[in-house]
Amino acid sequence: MDKTKTTRNTAAKTAVLEILTQSKIALSHTEIQKQTNDLCDRVTIYRILDRLVNDDIIHKIVNLDGTVKYAKCHHHAQRVHIHNHAHFSCEKCLEITCLENVKPSYIIPHNYKVNEINFTLSGLCPNCLNSNN
Amino acid sequence: MDKTKTTRNTAAKTAVLEILTQSKIALSHTEIQKQTNDLCDRVTIYRILDRLVNDDIIHKIVNLDGTVKYAKCHHHAQRVHIHNHAHFSCEKCLEITCLENVKPSYIIPHNYKVNEINFTLSGLCPNCLNSNN
């Protein structure tokens, strides 16, 4: 029943994953594309990102302003990529970072079944907070 | 200095606000447009929604899947519309509702200045949870 379709390692996929692994911040599709130097088509990057998300290797973040970014967590206490943490969106430099230690607590609403949570904080990141200009 | 530009009450603005006031769930631009019966142009609705958000009369919700919706809170203990609450996104009926009583608690990360929070839960709403099919 569980027809697990195998995923293949291609040059493009390796490049995209490497870019995300090196980055300290979450990247958008366009930002990733720029870093690949036209190694592959725009559509291919969309499909690679979809695959990586499906395989739980990276995760997708939708920001307050609607921009979509992708990130690979840097902590790896577990062998799987867990992303039930908060994200921080800087209003000034627009960078999005995983706050891998910040996990919100809340009272589960009655009659609702919660499968997934998304918690995004926005404001000023440490960089922009120090250089106040 | 504070050149507060005045906002005007037009037929279109009144209609859009009425639609949002009547709705129990958050609505997308397209859903709002359908309910207006071509009272005004598509672009006008975008601009009206921007104004209403700017004036803090309604608020904008970006869902996990990237869809953008707008809502007017129904509670009104205060006279201003406060929206620091959680939102619930049903995976089945795709409806988004304000959980006006659910507010997450969290440990403020060091060196970050938090101005705004966004907390979205997704799963099954009471309706879809009961009618399990």
Add this chain to the structure above:
DNA sequence: ACTTTAATGCAACATTGTTGCAAGTTAAAT
């Protein structure tokens, strides 16, 4: 009524993401 300027309609454009299909490539089986 007059005046100011916010609001609208329309067309044109930009961005982001999706889909179908032929051709290319990976990795396993032989």
Add this chain to the structure above:
DNA sequence: ATTTAACTTGCAACAATGTTGCATTAAAGT
């Protein structure tokens, strides 16, 4: 090493969503 299945890619075409410029209309204060 060759063969082969099916996963992956490029390309073109499309769709959805949102933005901008500008001439015209209309709201609200005088």
